[in-house]
Amino acid sequence: MFITNFSPTSEQDRPGTAPSKPELRRQRRDVRRSREDTAAGADGDRLADVVESLAPVRAASTVAAFASRGDEPSTGPLLARWRAAGRRVLLPVVRPDLDLDWAVDGGERRTSAVVDVPEPTGRLLGATAIAAAAVVLVPALAVDRRGTRLGQGGGSYDRALARTAPGTLVVAVLHPGELLDDPLPREPHDRPVHVVVTVDGVAWLSSPA
Numbered sequence: 001m002f003i004t005n006f007s008p009t010s011e012q013d014r015p016g017t018a019p020s021k022p023e024l025r026r027q028r029r030d031v032r033r034s035r036e037d038t039a040a041g042a043d044g045d046r047l048a049d050v051v052e053s054l055a056p057v058r059a060a061s062t063v064a065a066f067a068s069r070g071d072e073p074s075t076g077p078l079l080a081r082w083r084a085a086g087r088r089v090l091l092p093v094v095r096p097d098l099d100l101d102w103a104v105d106g107g108e109r110r111t112s113a114v115v116d117v118p119e120p121t122g123r124l125l126g127a128t129a130i131a132a133a134a135v136v137l138v139p140a141l142a143v144d145r146r147g148t149r150l151g152q153g154g155g156s157y158d159r160a161l162a163r164t165a166p167g168t169l170v171v172a173v174l175h176p177g178e179l180l181d182d183p184l185p186r187e188p189h190d191r192p193v194h195v196v197v198t199v200d201g202v203a204w205l206s207s208p209a
């Protein structure tokens with residue numbers, strides 16, 4: 001006999017309702033895992049070209065970005081260019097509560113003590129340091145056409161983006177195919193993304209306030 005499962009029915013099991021955020025994360029992580037990245041090195045350089053095609057990026061004196069891990073679009077070449085150019089780049093350092101601290105990118109990395117992502121080794125500047133950035137590059141599993149972002153689920157960027165200065169441009173870095181036509185679930189704390197970049201180019205979704 002089957003053991004009855006009394007947990008709430010997942011939205012996936014109810015036809016006609018949109019999938020929940022956890023279900024969408026599972027789907028998007030599965031798609032990422034099955035990606036065949038044959039030219040990852042070249043992709044990082046193409047992605048850097050796309051990001052630098054954005055005028056607000058070229059104009060920013062401080063930008064916030066992230067050090068990618070294997071399954072994410074590669075930000076390594078972009079960060080290397082910015083270091084070579086002497087640009088001030090802030091990278092996140094995850095706190096135990098998954099809120100984000102920030103450090104200037106000096107090129108060195110270590111794995112976060114909290115989650116499996118690379119982090120900078122420099123001095124911690126505090127959670128409000130992100131307010132100095134005119135542009136913030138954010139990781140995401142997917143973004144919809146309204147700029148709603150599906151992140152890793154820790155609420156790290158929801159909290160961090162609430163501390164940005166007015167007019168800050170938020171740019172999500174995605175693999176091709178991760179800008180979705182179907183709307184993602186949006187909650188009051190979700191901060192919209194203004195631009196999506198992939199190796200294939202730029203999609204402007206809205207302007208910063």
Ligand SMILES: Nc1nc2c(c(=O)[nH]1)N(C=O)[C@@H](CNc1ccc(C(=O)N[C@@H](CCC(=O)O)C(=O)O)cc1)CN2
Pocket residue numbers: 029066067068069072092093094098100115116117118139140151152153154156157
């Ligand atoms: N490269 C990178 N750095 C980043 C993020 C990111 O998404 N990518 N973050 C974005 O907020 C913050 C760190 N927060 C993160 C939270 C969870 C996971 C994570 O690995 N999640 C697991 C699933 C965990 C689970 O459900 O058990 C996974 O991806 O498989 C990664 C980063 C800041 N730094």
Ligand SMILES: Nc1ncnc2c1ncn2[C@@H]1O[C@H](COP(=O)(O)OP(=O)(O)OP(=O)(O)O)[C@@H](O)[C@H]1O
Pocket residue numbers: 021149150151152153154155156157158159162189190
């Ligand atoms: N400003 C906030 N302060 C505290 N908790 C928050 C805040 N914003 C969101 N959260 C919580 O964080 C959790 C995850 O939020 P959400 O699903 O939006 O994460 P996400 O944006 O996908 O993840 P991430 O930003 O880490 O990539 C939720 O439980 C949410 O209530």
